Amino acid sequence: MDRFRLAKHAPMRKGVYKHSDDDSKTRNSTLQTLISAILNLQEHEAFDLVREIRACDNLDTVAAKVSAKEYGPSVDDDDGQEADEDSLSQTPTLERQVYGKMADLQLDDGSVRFIGGTSHLLHVDEDQESDDADDYIQQDNPVASWTRVTNDSELVLHLLNLYFTWHYTYFTTLSKTLFYRDFLLGYAPDARRKTRYCTPLLVNAMLALGCHFTSHKGAREVPDDSATAGDHFFKEAKRLILENDLHEVPRLTTVQALALMSVREAGCAREAKGWVYSGMSFRMACDMGLNLNTGQLSKAKHTDGNEAEEDVRRITFWGCFLFDKCWSNYLGRLPQLPMNIITAPKFEVFPDEDSAQWVPYSDSGYSQAHAQPARTRAVALQISKLCEISNDLMTNFYNPMDMEKSRGRSTELKMLSSIHTRLEAWRRDLPNEMEPREGGLSSILTMHMFFQLLFIHLFRPFLKYTQATSPLPQTVSPRKLCTQAAGMISKLMRLYKRSHGLRQICNIAVYIVHSACTIHLLNLPDKGARRDIVHGVKHLEEIAEGWLCARRTLSILSMLARKWKVELPEEAAAVLARTDGRYGHYQTPSPGRIPDMEPSQFAVPSAWLPPNHMDASSGLSTYPPVPNGSSGMPQVLPAAINPPHQYPPASATPQQPRSHPSELRKTSPTAMFGGVEQLMREGQDWVVRDQAQLANGFDNWTDLDMDPSVWANSTLPMDPPMNGRVTAPPMDVNLTLQGVQAPIYPVDTNGFPVIDWSNAAYPYNSVATYNTDEWYDV
Numbered sequence: 001m002d003r004f005r006l007a008k009h010a011p012m013r014k015g016v017y018k019h020s021d022d023d024s025k026t027r028n029s030t031l032q033t034l035i036s037a038i039l040n041l042q043e044h045e046a047f048d049l050v051r052e053i054r055a056c057d058n059l060d061t062v063a064a065k066v067s068a069k070e071y072g073p074s075v076d077d078d079d080g081q082e083a084d085e086d087s088l089s090q091t092p093t094l095e096r097q098v099y100g101k102m103a104d105l106q107l108d109d110g111s112v113r114f115i116g117g118t119s120h121l122l123h124v125d126e127d128q129e130s131d132d133a134d135d136y137i138q139q140d141n142p143v144a145s146w147t148r149v150t151n152d153s154e155l156v157l158h159l160l161n162l163y164f165t166w167h168y169t170y171f172t173t174l175s176k177t178l179f180y181r182d183f184l185l186g187y188a189p190d191a192r193r194k195t196r197y198c199t200p201l202l203v204n205a206m207l208a209l210g211c212h213f214t215s216h217k218g219a220r221e222v223p224d225d226s227a228t229a230g231d232h233f234f235k236e237a238k239r240l241i242l243e244n245d246l247h248e249v250p251r252l253t254t255v256q257a258l259a260l261m262s263v264r265e266a267g268c269a270r271e272a273k274g275w276v277y278s279g280m281s282f283r284m285a286c287d288m289g290l291n292l293n294t295g296q297l298s299k300a301k302h303t304d305g306n307e308a309e310e311d312v313r314r315i316t317f318w319g320c321f322l323f324d325k326c327w328s329n330y331l332g333r334l335p336q337l338p339m340n341i342i343t344a345p346k347f348e349v350f351p352d353e354d355s356a357q358w359v360p361y362s363d364s365g366y367s368q369a370h371a372q373p374a375r376t377r378a379v380a381l382q383i384s385k386l387c388e389i390s391n392d393l394m395t396n397f398y399n400p401m402d403m404e405k406s407r408g409r410s411t412e413l414k415m416l417s418s419i420h421t422r423l424e425a426w427r428r429d430l431p432n433e434m435e436p437r438e439g440g441l442s443s444i445l446t447m448h449m450f451f452q453l454l455f456i457h458l459f460r461p462f463l464k465y466t467q468a469t470s471p472l473p474q475t476v477s478p479r480k481l482c483t484q485a486a487g488m489i490s491k492l493m494r495l496y497k498r499s500h501g502l503r504q505i506c507n508i509a510v511y512i513v514h515s516a517c518t519i520h521l522l523n524l525p526d527k528g529a530r531r532d533i534v535h536g537v538k539h540l541e542e543i544a545e546g547w548l549c550a551r552r553t554l555s556i557l558s559m560l561a562r563k564w565k566v567e568l569p570e571e572a573a574a575v576l577a578r579t580d581g582r583y584g585h586y587q588t589p590s591p592g593r594i595p596d597m598e599p600s601q602f603a604v605p606s607a608w609l610p611p612n613h614m615d616a617s618s619g620l621s622t623y624p625p626v627p628n629g630s631s632g633m634p635q636v637l638p639a640a641i642n643p644p645h646q647y648p649p650a651s652a653t654p655q656q657p658r659s660h661p662s663e664l665r666k667t668s669p670t671a672m673f674g675g676v677e678q679l680m681r682e683g684q685d686w687v688v689r690d691q692a693q694l695a696n697g698f699d700n701w702t703d704l705d706m707d708p709s710v711w712a713n714s715t716l717p718m719d720p721p722m723n724g725r726v727t728a729p730p731m732d733v734n735l736t737l738q739g740v741q742a743p744i745y746p747v748d749t750n751g752f753p754v755i756d757w758s759n760a761a762y763p764y765n766s767v768a769t770y771n772t773d774e775w776y777d778v
Helices: 002-009 021-040 043-055 059-070 081-090 094-099 151-168 176-183 201-215 230-245 252-267 271-287 307-331 350-354 376-398 409-428 442-464 478-500 508-524 527-543 546-563 570-583 676-680 685-695 708-713
Strands: 104-106 112-118
Touching: 021 043, 021 094, 043 059, 151 201, 201 230, 201 252, 230 252, 252 271, 252 307, 252 546, 271 307, 307 376, 307 508, 350 376, 376 409, 376 442, 409 442, 442 478, 442 508, 478 508, 478 527, 508 527, 508 546, 527 546, 527 570, 546 570
Parallel strands: none
Antiparallel strands: 104 112
């Protein structure tokens, strides 16, 4: 210590620290760092530091080195990062061990799990992956080895092709290439080396969905009952979960399978069960840290450098994000995967996958008439952007906490303007190849229907106002905007039917069409509404061959027509009478069970994800071959012999009339959704009640109508089409997405933004300029 005292009192060399008034704060910080280090370091380290101080030319440099050793390397110092890590490893401290690791991905029983900084599990030794495993041997019958339901390899391939053609292209939630790589190896339950991206659970979930796009009797649990399509594969998936406790072990394929099972259950009109499956999928995804950017974690060695694994993690999460937003819109509930928990980047678009040919596939084989590049991931990226807008829309306008609160007019208008402008920006920036056109990709047509649905949801809350109390400008009619969006949905459905038929359509379309048809009912006897409701119920009747919820939608529309005493067009009334007799119908609720509601009070009820209903007189014994490059599928299908009819007649499966349970009108969120027991019950009648009580319905549907001349004068004419594209007039609102430009809103005399609401939502090239008469000939 004598040497230390001599060192302390030794004169400081000139030039070590230049005195300046401007440097007083820096000098105090530097000296404090050095003195603290001398007091806290071990004795031999303190002497070394004193010698370094005496020999240095700049005390700030020494203080920086001391700080780096004590608190870890600077995030901006890339050159010295490795050296600093070495020095840190040589001088471990208790504080660094406890607080230095803020998050991590750990391997637990073969599964990657995310552990946050407040968890003591960060300090538990993780499992090590073992390379001591059997080589995976090709199975004798690899295609049929994934399910116990059937040994028919041709049927399995047929159902998978249907799934990847019609469902996967919209609900993209896995890597098709990696799935098929493992799928074609077959399932070997005794091998220690497991397939990573294909499991029996996932395959059976896919097959259950594929059953809804075919009339093959092998796709039904009861061959003569089209309402049982896919039930046997779904039961096998449930057996695998329960017998093997798959819900307890987080895996990417389990996340994917649970999400697909949730969609299928909603399509089968079992929303309560579907909601539970979706929640299991989302929680497991968060448990695995799929919502996070692995590059920002303290250690991500299980995915770092593995580009394939990282890609599957991203595509799986953003697929779950889409499932969540569909459930949120369908049930009118807040999203379960909000944006504030997400740091995961979007997935990449692979040119080889997106350029692979997509060819419409059905029981009759492939139709080369509309073969085109698949663009699967490019479309999925655009859908994910719509989902981000939907997240904010539901949070701002359909939050149960805000339903009893009164917000200022300027606040509501500002939120409306922001979301409306984002929708317009999405539509404006959409690539030309993603415009809706006849023969276009099924996923693109469905995406545009979803886009129009968001417009209905955006303006529906403003129907509660009268023209005198509305925060919107006098020239803006929420009813007209909702009607225009519903009309565009009807046009897109007719375009889909002309292009692909409705026997193969993704089940979310049922919910969208139901929303549009409810608005058409409210607009009767308007000429356009009469045409649209006729085609709407016809479309739903055709979809009901494959999805059970389309049957329920027809029943609900029939009940609403009776309840509201709406005079339906003769053709629409005939369709509803026919489907009531075939599928059963909802009885008109009595005032004692559900309070009377005028049409203007009813919110859009819907059946989102449809179930299975198909009947065929002919079976499939063989399946059509796959053309070269078609849809990027493996060319392993056998040749076709005598392909069956694509549209068999529907079987009559009469159901008993269903009545609504006794309920009183409730206003609290808990009462609105029926309490906890709602999740457990099988009944479907809650759809009408919950949808009617959510989002303020159509309270002033007729009161908000205005002079048509005022409305007509408030819109600007579109420019003439150029090269098949309609150019929308410049908008008054410049929303800036991702930091492009700050929004500038022209204001009226009352200080509210002035916005042209009517034009940008509908600049569809071929759709806007299509011969309207031809649309109604289908």
